[in-house]
Amino acid sequence: MGLVATMPATAEALRTDLLNLLIVDDDRAVREGCREVAQALGFQTCVAEDAAHAYRLLDARSIDVVLLDLKLPGAHGLEVLQQVRRRRPQAEVIVITGFATVPSAVAAMKNGAYDYVTKPFNAEELRALLERAARHIKLAGENRLLREKVRSKQGFGNLIGRSPEMEKIYRIIAKAASSSHPVLILGESGTGKELVARSIHFSGPNRDRPFIPVDCGSLVPTLIESELFGYVRGAFTGAARSKEGLLTIANGGTVFLDEVAELPVDLQAKLLRAIQEKEIRPVGSTRRVPIQVRILAATNRELDTLVEQGSFRKDLYFRLNVLALRIPPLRERKPDIPLLVGHFLERLTRVDGVERTLSDDALKVLMNHDWPGNVRELENCLERASAMSSGPLIHLADLPTNLQDSLARPLAGPGTPRVVPIAELEKQAILSTIAQVHGDKLLAARLLGIGKTTLYRKLKEYAAREEPAEAGGRP
Numbered sequence: 040m041g042l043v044a045t046m047p048a049t050a051e052a053l054r055t056d057l058l059n060l061l062i063v064d065d066d067r068a069v070r071e072g073c074r075e076v077a078q079a080l081g082f083q084t085c086v087a088e089d090a091a092h093a094y095r096l097l098d099a100r101s102i103d104v105v106l107l108d109l110k111l112p113g114a115h116g117l118e119v120l121q122q123v124r125r126r127r128p129q130a131e132v133i134v135i136t137g138f139a140t141v142p143s144a145v146a147a148m149k150n151g152a153y154d155y156v157t158k159p160f161n162a163e164e165l166r167a168l169l170e171r172a173a174r175h176i177k178l179a180g181e182n183r184l185l186r187e188k189v190r191s192k193q194g195f196g197n198l199i200g201r202s203p204e205m206e207k208i209y210r211i212i213a214k215a216a217s218s219s220h221p222v223l224i225l226g227e228s229g230t231g232k233e234l235v236a237r238s239i240h241f242s243g244p245n246r247d248r249p250f251i252p253v254d255c256g257s258l259v260p261t262l263i264e265s266e267l268f269g270y271v272r273g274a275f276t277g278a279a280r281s282k283e284g285l286l287t288i289a290n291g292g293t294v295f296l297d298e299v300a301e302l303p304v305d306l307q308a309k310l311l312r313a314i315q316e317k318e319i320r321p322v323g324s325t326r327r328v329p330i331q332v333r334i335l336a337a338t339n340r341e342l343d344t345l346v347e348q349g350s351f352r353k354d355l356y357f358r359l360n361v362l363a364l365r366i367p368p369l370r371e372r373k374p375d376i377p378l379l380v381g382h383f384l385e386r387l388t389r390v391d392g393v394e395r396t397l398s399d400d401a402l403k404v405l406m407n408h409d410w411p412g413n414v415r416e417l418e419n420c421l422e423r424a425s426a427m428s429s430g431p432l433i434h435l436a437d438l439p440t441n442l443q444d445s446l447a448r449p450l451a452g453p454g455t456p457r458v459v460p461i462a463e464l465e466k467q468a469i470l471s472t473i474a475q476v477h478g479d480k481l482l483a484a485r486l487l488g489i490g491k492t493t494l495y496r497k498l499k500e501y502a503a504r505e506e507p508a509e510a511g512g513r514p
Contacts, residue, residue, distance in 0.1 A: 134154075
């Protein structure tokens with residue numbers, strides 16, 4: 040067939056050395072010629088002279104590309120193709136056919152073949168076809184990986200972050216979601232306690248039931264009681280009709296008590312009885328009502344300290360603390376900041392259609408800030424910066440004044456923790472993000488909010504800084 044083995048190899052560019060090729064043909068000359076071309080491109084190749092041998096290889100090896108002759112002894116080409124698709128659904132099949140059987144090659148493509156080549160064919164034709172198949176496989180793999188990254192970048196539910204601290208949180212959430220025990224969620228303001236509660240509920244078996252949040256800190260005590268337990272007609276002035284409490288309305292779902300430490304002590308006793316006895320007594324009623332609800336509670340205060348002070352019941356604390364989950368503040372998981380920035384900017388894009396990115400200086404400041412208001416403060420900062428920016432690029436001057444001023448603050452006296460230069464924080468953020476997305480630089484640049492050209496320039500600078508040290512260390 041006139042195969043020529045001398046040709047420029049492109050294995051390095053396509054990384055075809057990572058791809059396995061199976062050649063199925065009963066003609067030894069064709070098999071060896073195809074193998075020579077494929078190996079010159081960098082493919083790892085194996086050959087089979089009949090269908091039975093091909094099936095054994097497909098079962099034993101990870102095959103990416105199959106060169107399949109449609110005319111094999113004792114087997115119809117389309118039947119073999121179907122077996123290949125069943126055994127290796129991700130593999131791309133290139134069928135080999137003669138001019139007289141081109142219609143059967145078209146039928147093969149309708150049955151899932153990637154392409155076909157007609158005999159006699161030359162090395163250049165086969166090389167181009169294999170390179171095209173390799174690119175197709177690479178692109179399909181990247182698309183699958185990108186979909187996985189998009190799904191996984193949020194970590195769990197609507198939570199954002201892939202730092203070790205957040206990975207630990209996700210594992211606890213997964214365990215908590217499968218149970219019906221109360222969960223106590225601890226963390227500073229703005230860390231996302233309600234998001235954690237929602238993730239627990241909507242990842243569990245009762246996800247189709249109601250999730251009802253209650254802000255215990257924003258309601259007066261009498262209103263909290265009537266909201267949670269309900270009331271009957273005439274229970275108090277203005278109670279013209281009976282009303283069900285949220286603990287009853289939830290009915291198989293979840294009630295999330297945010298800032299549970301703000302509950303008055305007498306209401307704490309009623310809540311404890313409701314959790315233990317699984318029943319409540321509406322305000323003004325003498326009848327008890329059974330409930331079926333899961334309680335999730337959260338606070339930014341140290342409940343054990345409040346227990347010692349007598350402002351929070353010890354028995355309720357133990358009842359809520361069956362499962363405890365402490366959310367780390369943003370300053371303890373700074374590698375997640377680029378992911379959070381990308382998420383919030385993407386959400387703003389859906390609102391006004393403007394795709395925004397951060398300048399290098401702006402990103403440096405965000406990475407260097409301690410974020411006392413945690414994720415909520417970061418979100419508000421980006422909303423403010425987006426409103427102040429005059430274009431799609433958010434500059435340092437667009438950030439809130441307190442963040443801009445942080446660059447000019449003098450260092451404290453002796454005993455101050457080591458100050459990390461902004462350039463080093465930037466480097467850590469870039470390298471950490473690239474590692475989290477498994478080397479995908481384009482995705483990393485997008486998550487970091489910088490252009491790909493900037494990212495490549497930064498990486499080149501980092502490499503250049505290390506080369507002199509390595510050279511100086513050589514004997």
